Amino acid sequence: MVQSLSTAYRERLRSGEIKPDAAQAAAVEALARLESELNALAEPGFGFALFKKPKAPRGVYLWGPVGRGKSMLMDLFFDSAPVTRKRRVHFQAFMAEVHALVGEWRKGDAAARKARFGQTKGDDPIPPVAEYIAEQAKLLCFDELQVTDIADAMILGRLFEHLFERGVVLVATSNRPPDDLYKDGINRQLFLPFIALIQERLELVAVRGPSDYRLDRLRAARVYFTPLDAAAETGFDALWRDLLGGMEETGATLEVLGRQVRLPRAAGGLVRASFASLCATALGPQDYLAVAARFHTVFLEAVPVLGAERRNEARRFVDLIDSLYEAGARLVVLAAAEPDALYPAGDGAFEFERTASRLHEMRSADWLENARD
Structure with a gap:
């Protein structure tokens, strides 16, 4: 039986591997809420029927300075999450995959598109790429979400709008609060819809304990x-x-x-x-x-x-x-x-x-x- 997030965290406290931390405790509470909602939706079996409902559970966005345990907490959640199709990936690696998929759609003929995406029509690569990603994973856990590349900034809002529509749940860690993502970036106004999506679809938790x-x-x-x-x-x-x-x-x-x-x-x-x-x-x-x-x-x-x-x-x-x-x-x-x-x-x-x-x-x-x- 998979150990719950709260149990795994308490065991680390008892063993002395980590120390009591109020900021971490708030993050555990938010992640345990999401874990509980996923568990409830999984009964009696988690065949992803839940994601056919209008809205999937609200995700979690952990932000704060490095060394506060954000990645550790997300890993504990990922291990306990009752989702079969799930991915934990560094955000930059994920975006490299997205750009590669966009390139495949744009360059591919009908046969290549059909083989990779299961569809062939359309000039816009974002919907088929989002559908492909959603088929691969219904839970995405991103480590170190940061945006410095204009190519990333330009597509993130539309990509995640489609992913959320397909019931994908997102958990992310970042050193920055959402409002500071892509700060002072070129054409930042085109990035603002992604910030709005994060604020709407994810619970924001500051993990800023006193100890690095x-x-x-x-x-x-x-x-x-x-x-x-x-x-x-x-x-x-x-x-x-x-x-x-x-x-x-x-x-x-x-x-x-x-x-x-x-x-x-x-x-x-x-x-x-x-x-x-x-x-x-x-x-x-x-x-x-x-x-x-x-x-x-x-x-x-x-x-x-x-x-x-x-x-x-x-x-x-x-x-x-x-x-x-x-x-x-x-x-x-x-x-x-x-x-x-x-x-x-x-x-x-x-x-x-x-x-x-x-x-x-x-x-x-x-x-x-x-x-x-």
Whole structure:
């Protein structure tokens, strides 16, 4: 039998895994309300007949600073929700899928449209795309809903109008209240209907407790692990698991200049990658800017000692650190040596001094405190 959200949350409190938090308790109450409504509609069997009714249950929108437990609470709800067709997905990954589906509809002939969407007629891709998504999942759980791309902003209102009409229930986490989404964005007036839909169809809950639990964990742990031995690797792995807080590593794919950068170990705003995967492959500044924009915390492992014979890898590493630094991201490193000893001598060592200095700064308490959400 699936454990209820409230029971799962109480167990975490009893075990000491989490601490009592009034803001989290309000979020649990809202999510438990939705869970109860879904359960009631599921009796005696949940065959989605409920979604043929005029309105599906009201969803939930959890917003507040990072580290307050929003993703953890949504994960508990997702596990307990009595819905067979459900998806938990990072919002940016979902929008990448939407744009791909829109492209398929526009470029597809009748046969291709029929195969993918089960229909063929019409110039507007939004209704068939919404119907396709609604067939795949009647409950959508979005982590880190934020809108910075004008292409996303232009279609969200119409897309979710169709999804809600088809009975899709939405639960989302965000660092911003709805009124601040796509703030100061181009043609923002065209985005306002989506904000209105969120306010109408979702219960808004501020999760702004006094403790940033993620930052507390980072403060309590070192964020630069060296050398590359078993003890350092154990500490690095433990901190990664701790910050995940039970989130699944769903991975992420970034679209950069028409290319795809695949990051298999990602969850929400966290990503873990090796030096080899980011710096020993044909990536460049635009790729690193995309990583820095997408993730607030980057775990970088197996950073070797560098020299002139690895000049290209060192150059990429410099670009990566510059991008993360300028974006105000948090960085956790597992390296063969301290920053000053990563490029000890040879052509390029002088230029590397700035990178070493930035690595020192990014491990400081002040940096962790003031890094972006």
